[in-house]
Amino acid sequence: MPGSVFFHQFACISGAAGVIAGAFGSHALKQRLTPYQQSSWQTATYYQLIHSAALLFIANQPSSRALQISSNCFATGITLFSGSIYGLCLTKEGDKIRSFLGPATPFGGMAFIAGWIALALARRGGVRLG
Template sequence: MKTETCLGIAGLMGATAVAAGAFGAHGLEGKIPDDLMEIFQTAAHYHLIHSVVLLALSALIQQNQKSAILSISAYFFSFGILVFAGSLYILALSGTRWWGAVTPIGGVLLILGWTTLSYYCFRAGKSFASRPNQS
């Protein structure tokens, strides 16, 4: 994934996370049952946190543009946000409980995003440690 693409997705995800949070706080309060409101808030929380992760990942991609692992991680995070938060938003707004069965797919994608990011960092640490001292 190109740096610009990752930054663009991070920006869109961040903006929609803030909009969703505001909608939940100001538009849904008292209009949906408390249990569905809690689900909506969980979606907005994970949505925003992982948008920031995409922003940080953009900086890593900028520095390491040839890393396929970082691109894969960015895709996992992007689709993970869509599926995880998206299914929870739909569940909360529609009350259709079967959307809860879709949510773990998004959770797995987010976990894969974190795992691939960790893999990259451990591999980068090894290659950095093996470089000669350049001071």
């Protein structure tokens, strides 16, 4: 299982990528995306940035099983949820990759939920956060 150094680096790179994605969506893709796609892109960026910040916080705490699970879930959620939405916005209807991307989105959302539950259990288990 990846350690805190990996998740620290993942969170920082994901945060930077989230800022880039936000700027790219607001400027370079402004004329290409429909209003629905623009809203979806903003949602993906928002969730990526929020969970990158949460993951960075977790990566800098004393390790526990619950925090490791939470870190894995947040990294998985960022990849599946935000990544699949970006992909759906950038591909055309009928593209074969969409048959994978569409179902990946809710799995990413479930990973986010599981990450927050694991984080709650970490606190319950006596791990000091902060």
